Amino acid sequence: MLLGLDGDSKAWRALLSDIRPAMAAFFKRRLIGCEADAEDLVQNCLIAIHAKRATFDRSMPFTAWAYAIARYKLIDHLRRQGRRGTVPLEDSFVLLAEHTVEDGVVRRDLTRVLAILPNRQRRLVEDVRIGGFSVAEAAARNGFTEGAAKVSVHRSMKTLSASVQNHED
Amino acid sequence: MKTDDLIEALAAGIEPVKPARLSPLMVGGALAVAVTVVVLMFGIRPDLAEVVRGPTFWAKAIYTGALAIASLWLVTRLGRPGACMGMAGWSVMAIVGLAGLIGAIELLLLPPEARVDDWLGFNWKVCAINILKVSAFTAPLIFLAARRLASTRPLQAGAAAGLLTGAVAATAYGLYCPEATAAFVATWYTLGMVAAAAFGAVIGRFALRW
Numbered sequence: 454m455l456l457g458l459d460g461d462s463k464a465w466r467a468l469l470s471d472i473r474p475a476m477a478a479f480f481k482r483r484l485i486g487c488e489a490d491a492e493d494l495v496q497n498c499l500i501a502i503h504a505k506r507a508t509f510d511r512s513m514p515f516t517a518w519a520y521a522i523a524r525y526k527l528i529d530h531l532r533r534q535g536r537r538g539t540v541p542l543e544d545s546f547v548l549l550a551e552h553t554v555e556d557g558v559v560r561r562d563l564t565r566v567l568a569i570l571p572n573r574q575r576r577l578v579e580d581v582r583i584g585g586f587s588v589a590e591a592a593a594r595n596g597f598t599e600g601a602a603k604v605s606v607h608r609s610m611k612t613l614s615a616s617v618q619n620h621e622d
Numbered sequence: 623m624k625t626d627d628l629i630e631a632l633a634a635g636i637e638p639v640k641p642a643r644l645s646p647l648m649v650g651g652a653l654a655v656a657v658t659v660v661v662l663m664f665g666i667r668p669d670l671a672e673v674v675r676g677p678t679f680w681a682k683a684i685y686t687g688a689l690a691i692a693s694l695w696l697v698t699r700l701g702r703p704g705a706c707m708g709m710a711g712w713s714v715m716a717i718v719g720l721a722g723l724i725g726a727i728e729l730l731l732l733p734p735e736a737r738v739d740d741w742l743g744f745n746w747k748v749c750a751i752n753i754l755k756v757s758a759f760t761a762p763l764i765f766l767a768a769r770r771l772a773s774t775r776p777l778q779a780g781a782a783a784g785l786l787t788g789a790v791a792a793t794a795y796g797l798y799c800p801e802a803t804a805a806f807v808a809t810w811y812t813l814g815m816v817a818a819a820a821f822g823a824v825i826g827r828f829a830l831r832w
Contacts, residue, residue: 460638469629496628503632505772505832507642508702521704525774529831 454515458506469499472519479523490530498526569616570609577602578609643698648767652760652787656794659759664752664798678802683793685807688717689815690789693782700779701771707778714785718812725808743801746810752799753814754821756791757784761822764790765829772832780826781819788818 456464476498480491501522509518563583567575573595580591581602592602660666673679696710729737743749764787765780773779792811801807 457636458639460636462633462636465636466629466633469632473625473629492625496625499625499628499632501772501832503636505642505703507639507770508772510641510702510705513702513705517704518702521774522772525703 454509455511458509458511465503469502472502473499476519476523479520480527483527494523494526494530497530498523501526566613566617570612574605574609577605578613581606582610642701642771644694644701644764644767645770648763649694649786649790652763652767653790653794655763656756656760656791657797659756660794660798663755664795666797667800669800670797673802679796681804682796682799682802682807682811685717685721686789686793686796686811686815689714690786690793692717693786693789696782697768697779697786698771700775700782701768701773703772703774721804721808721812725803725805728804737805740803741805741809743803743806743810745799745801746806749795749799749801749806749810750814750817753788753792753795753811754817756795757787757814757818757821760791761787761818761825765822765825768826768830769832773826773830776826776828776830777823778826779830781823783826783830784822785815785819787822788815791815791818 454468457468473495476495477491480494480498481488484491484494502519505522509515567578570578577591577595577597580586580594581588584591586594588602588606589599591597592599595602597605667673692710692713696707696714699705699708699710729740732740761784764783768779768783771779792815795811801810
């Protein structure tokens with residue numbers, strides 16, 4: 454860098470080539486889904502590093518300066534695009550939570566809370582609130598009329614939230 | 623364009639550079655503009671020949687001048703990617719704080735009934751506004767000079783450049799302004815310069831992008 458500031462073109466070429474992969478990785482990591490823009494940004498960034506090389510303070514670390522420029526260019530790019538971190542649908546699994554140990558914990562808590570309900574009501578609540586059945590379907594599955602099922606679910610939820618609240622107090 | 627070719631092209635045309643700073647010519651020009659505007663718009667205080675021999679005129683000039691130098695340092699610092707305000711920011715705050723302290727001590731030493739007069743002076747209503755008016759003429763040169771730098775925080779850099787503008791304007795305004803009390807200067811001059819900094823922050827948001 455210092456040689457480049459003094460006008461050594463060989464050193465400058467070496468420097469730009471050296472930071473290029475690091476810049477590419479930096480932008481690719483932060484542009485999930487629009488990696489195509491990354492190469493443009495790398496070029497932008499190299500031009501900026503070249504054009505603004507006079508603002509480099511010789512007593513400061515080079516990487517901090519270079520990454521500050523990269524970050525600035527990235528923010529500028531995102532702002533111009535007017536969107537934040539979109540991901541194409543076929544890659545959207547990266548956004549979904551993976552099954553983790555936490556699932557087991559949640560399931561255990563749920564079972565414990567639901568255990569206070571009588572069997573028939575519990576199954577009804579599980580079907581409607583967790584299983585994803587409609588009230589009518591759940592009522593038929595558990596031998597309720599639709600109206601009775603609605604009332605039952607409502608009462609069960611009330612009991613459940615009361616029990617949880619008591620627990621928290 | 624291929625990135626390899628780009629690197630080749632950039633490296634081929636490289637020239638030695640000196641560390642970037644605000645061009646002294648531009649900053650000097652800004653001061654000259656400020657003085658001219660003050661002379662044309664307000665005139666010079668009639669007793670200038672007398673007061674340059676006394677301490678208060680110079681105390682005022684030292685305050686605004688020191689603030690100008692500190693904010694010049696701050697602008698240069700914020701113009702480097704990745705740098706934070708650091709010592710330059712602290713020195714700006716220290717100068718303003720010191721002036722406020724001196725003003726407060728002056729007020730406390732006066733008898734209570736004289737304090738309000740001392741603080742409001744003759745023309746407290748126009749002082750800050752006049753400094754802003756002069757700043758408006760000084761600002762283009764300062765911001766043009768600041769564009770040579772590359773701030774990654776345009777808002778902060780703009781505020782610093784605005785403060786520099788205000789400080790230069792206030793220094794020139796001292797040629798006209800007949801007020802001499804520390805409390806007055808610490809309040810109304812500072813207010814004018816802070817207002818210039820606030821405008822500067824907004825301008826910097828747009829003008830200092832690169």
